[in-house]
Amino acid sequence: MALRCGIVGLPLTGKTTLFNLLTGQEMETSNFYSGKTQANDGIAHIPDERVDFLSRMYHPKKTTHAQLEVIDIPGLVRGASKGEGTGNSFLNAIREADIIVHVLRAFENPDIVHVDDTVDMRRDLSTIDLELLLSDLQVVETRLERIVGQSKKKLENPREEEVLLKIQAALETETPVSALDLDAEEREAVAHFTFLTDKPMILVVNLDENQFKTGAYANKEYLMDYANNTKRELLEISVKTEGEIAQLDAEDMELFLEDLHIEEPGIKRLAKKIYQSLGLISFLTAGEDEVRAWTIKKGLSARKAAGKIHSDIERGFIRAELIAFADLEKAGSMAKGKELGLVRLEGKEYTMADGDVVNFRFNV
Numbered sequence: 001m002a003l004r005c006g007i008v009g010l011p012l013t014g015k016t017t018l019f020n021l022l023t024g025q026e027m028e029t030s031n032f033y034s035g036k037t038q039a040n041d042g043i044a045h046i047p048d049e050r051v052d053f054l055s056r057m058y059h060p061k062k063t064t065h066a067q068l069e070v071i072d073i074p075g076l077v078r079g080a081s082k083g084e085g086t087g088n089s090f091l092n093a094i095r096e097a098d099i100i101v102h103v104l105r106a107f108e109n110p111d112i113v114h115v116d117d118t119v120d121m122r123r124d125l126s127t128i129d130l131e132l133l134l135s136d137l138q139v140v141e142t143r144l145e146r147i148v149g150q151s152k153k154k155l156e157n158p159r160e161e162e163v164l165l166k167i168q169a170a171l172e173t174e175t176p177v178s179a180l181d182l183d184a185e186e187r188e189a190v191a192h193f194t195f196l197t198d199k200p201m202i203l204v205v206n207l208d209e210n211q212f213k214t215g216a217y218a219n220k221e222y223l224m225d226y227a228n229n230t231k232r233e234l235l236e237i238s239v240k241t242e243g244e245i246a247q248l249d250a251e252d253m254e255l256f257l258e259d260l261h262i263e264e265p266g267i268k269r270l271a272k273k274i275y276q277s278l279g280l281i282s283f284l285t286a287g288e289d290e291v292r293a294w295t296i297k298k299g300l301s302a303r304k305a306a307g308k309i310h311s312d313i314e315r316g317f318i319r320a321e322l323i324a325f326a327d328l329e330k331a332g333s334m335a336k337g338k339e340l341g342l343v344r345l346e347g348k349e350y351t352m353a354d355g356d357v358v359n360f361r362f363n364v
Helices: 015-023 049-058 087-096 121-149 160-172 184-189 209-214 220-229 239-246 250-259 266-277 302-309 311-315 325-331 334-339
Strands: 004-008 040-045 062-064 067-072 099-105 201-206 233-237 280-285 290-297 317-324 344-346 356-362
Touching: 004 015, 004 087, 015 040, 015 067, 015 099, 015 239, 015 266, 049 062, 049 280, 049 290, 049 325, 067 266, 087 121, 099 121, 099 266, 121 160, 121 220, 160 184, 201 220, 201 266, 209 239, 220 233, 233 266, 239 250, 239 266, 290 302, 302 311, 302 317, 302 356, 311 317, 311 356, 317 325, 325 334, 325 356
Parallel strands: 004 067, 004 099, 062 290, 099 201, 201 233, 280 356
Antiparallel strands: 040 067, 280 290, 317 344, 317 356
């Protein structure tokens, strides 16, 4: 699936460093502050211990984790919704993203001057949120003016005007579309619009080492309430510490994480959270040639999932031979899984579950 994650934030918040850690690239971290506005683009691999386990079991020629396209969007300035600074490219890049990661600076460092002179996440959050709100409001107002100006109203959907007025009222009180409880019919009425404030968003608080160890930083309670009220995820990460972790070998990494009292690096937690927030799951295929995680939307049928591998498999689908990963892990091998009756056959309407290890039977 060609899914895109956009990383946004004010200049010098640590977003390009985060991008580098997610994608394994080495982009210059001060580019956007010095005026360059080209977005960075890369591929992030979604960490999955199940894929690693199967790779150790089968020793395949190739191992493929689920992937996500990541875009490091140029730093924002006030007035983006009016096209100021990198405004137009910033907003266009967000429109193309399926999910937004908003990096907020909590860390203090006198050598890295904040674009607004002082560190204040509440202000920074408001700056970017306001630009997204104003952009959405402009879209709504333009459409409503066109509807009202028509001698005979031509609506994409009978309820379009009604829902747009509801959204307009919310935006005018600085309430993002994501916080509105729109039912299925209301969402269908405005499905032809792309509202920036309706996109899934993960707030990443970039902490310094001391903040990371103590868990204390300014505006923490405000951010937690904000995330809850706007239905957004919140993750606390020390990007500097993550950079150090990334340089370690597996044994040293384990000791370092143990010393910090954390189970896994924040970058792994973020990658998984992005995946989950998009409503995605993985089914797995395993053999001597390749072990691979396949990305699908939650709720997809076995036959449709087969089509993700190849259209011929979907067209000639007969049965899905599968085992839940947890059962395979417990059994220790596919042969033992079959012996224990854990491997089963499912038809085309079976709803795929996250972690299904599957072999599709087909005939074309």
